[in-house]
Amino acid sequence: MNVLDVGAIVLGLAILVAGGESLVRGAAGLAARFGVPSLVIGLVIVSAATSSPELSVTIGAVLDDEPDLAVGNAVGSNIVNVLFILGLAALVLPLAVKRRLVRFDVPVMVGISVLLLVLALDGGISQWDGLLLVLVATAHIVLSFIVSKRDPEERPAEERDAQTEAPSQPRWKGVLTGTLLIALGIGLLVVGARLLVTSATNVATGLGVSSLVIGLTVVAVGTSIPELATSVIAAVRGERDIAVGNIVGSNIFNLGFVLGLPALFVPAGIPVADAAVALDIPLMIAAAVTLLPVMFTGFAIKRWEGAVFVLLYVAYTVYLVLAATQHDALRGFTLVMLYFTLPVLAATFIAFTAYEMGIRRGGRSAMSREP
Numbered sequence: 001m002n003v004l005d006v007g008a009i010v011l012g013l014a015i016l017v018a019g020g021e022s023l024v025r026g027a028a029g030l031a032a033r034f035g036v037p038s039l040v041i042g043l044v045i046v047s048a049a050t051s052s053p054e055l056s057v058t059i060g061a062v063l064d065d066e067p068d069l070a071v072g073n074a075v076g077s078n079i080v081n082v083l084f085i086l087g088l089a090a091l092v093l094p095l096a097v098k099r100r101l102v103r104f105d106v107p108v109m110v111g112i113s114v115l116l117l118v119l120a121l122d123g124g125i126s127q128w129d130g131l132l133l134v135l136v137a138t139a140h141i142v143l144s145f146i147v148s149k150r151d152p153e154e155r156p157a158e159e160r161d162a163q164t165e166a167p168s169q170p171r172w173k174g175v176l177t178g179t180l181l182i183a184l185g186i187g188l189l190v191v192g193a194r195l196l197v198t199s200a201t202n203v204a205t206g207l208g209v210s211s212l213v214i215g216l217t218v219v220a221v222g223t224s225i226p227e228l229a230t231s232v233i234a235a236v237r238g239e240r241d242i243a244v245g246n247i248v249g250s251n252i253f254n255l256g257f258v259l260g261l262p263a264l265f266v267p268a269g270i271p272v273a274d275a276a277v278a279l280d281i282p283l284m285i286a287a288a289v290t291l292l293p294v295m296f297t298g299f300a301i302k303r304w305e306g307a308v309f310v311l312l313y314v315a316y317t318v319y320l321v322l323a324a325t326q327h328d329a330l331r332g333f334t335l336v337m338l339y340f341t342l343p344v345l346a347a348t349f350i351a352f353t354a355y356e357m358g359i360r361r362g363g364r365s366a367m368s369r370e371p
Helices: 003-033 038-050 052-063 067-092 099-120 127-150 157-161 171-207 211-223 225-236 240-264 274-296 303-325 330-369
Strands: none
Touching (some): 003 052, 003 171, 003 211, 052 067, 052 171, 052 240, 067 225, 067 240, 067 274, 099 127, 171 211, 211 303, 225 240, 274 303, 303 330
16 A cells, blocks of 8 residues: 555545535535525535535546446445435434425435346446436436425525525626536546545555445545535534435435446446445445435434434444454454344334324324314
8 A cells, every 4th residue: 555545545535525515515506596496406406516526436437447446436425425424414403304305305215226226136237227327317306396396395595595695796796606616616526536546446456455345435435525514514504405405316316327327338337246236235225215214203314313324334334344354353243233233223213213103193183183
């Protein structure tokens, strides 16, 4: 392992963060100028912007003939987004969610996650598979705008902007600023992605760790930093729609475009490692499915649920490290997780979900009996 490679990884991550921040600000500013609802900003505009590092890294990995790094980056980012980033955001502030997220967007996220597993069972993502993933993600974007126009719950973005921007600011000036920020962000993301892919590959080779593990951990967390900053800052500011919508939208974008688009331009497709099909993609699906009952019980993600998500991500990362290094503690750790920790967490979630649903039914029954 070369010290220069480690330094390049740090530099690449810093450039990605700067690029993601610039892209987020530019995209959100332009969307607000045109009156796009806040939830759609999170689901489509901000999520696409914050997923740009993943797209850049995946394209770079495919061009460098590192398919494991490409797949690990996209799948690992989705796991990071739900378990770690959404968990941290909920710890900062319990996240209330709109009904459309539970009824439409989260099911789409679960559906495209299951679709990826089905497509990858033959050992790769072909060009036709990539086209299907892109079409599903594109359909979600189109439907998001259609649904938002019919949803009376959604507050137009210009109402929020009116509190932060001077009314006298010329419209053209805001549009020009947003466009320049987007262009700057894209340029930084391209440079940062190339640095990160090359350096991470060199470090993985030097340590004897597979590219899949590097993609699932270091690169996945690094490219998810824009999502982390956006969701936590949005939670602090009370912009819960953006905080949650950013994560759900990013996960759909990661599978539909981050994996789908590169596959379209690779005749042989993108190979998917057996380890990813056996463990990482099913875990990504499990994390996505977990959001359904969590959100359905009161349409909120509570602090204790956020804490559980973070702990699960830490446990997953520890498992990956132990497995990659063939540590003696791997067997004991696996047994504890399989036969104690996970069953206890599952029982806790089921019990609290039943309790919350019971309270909601009781509340509706009491209201129906009122004269």
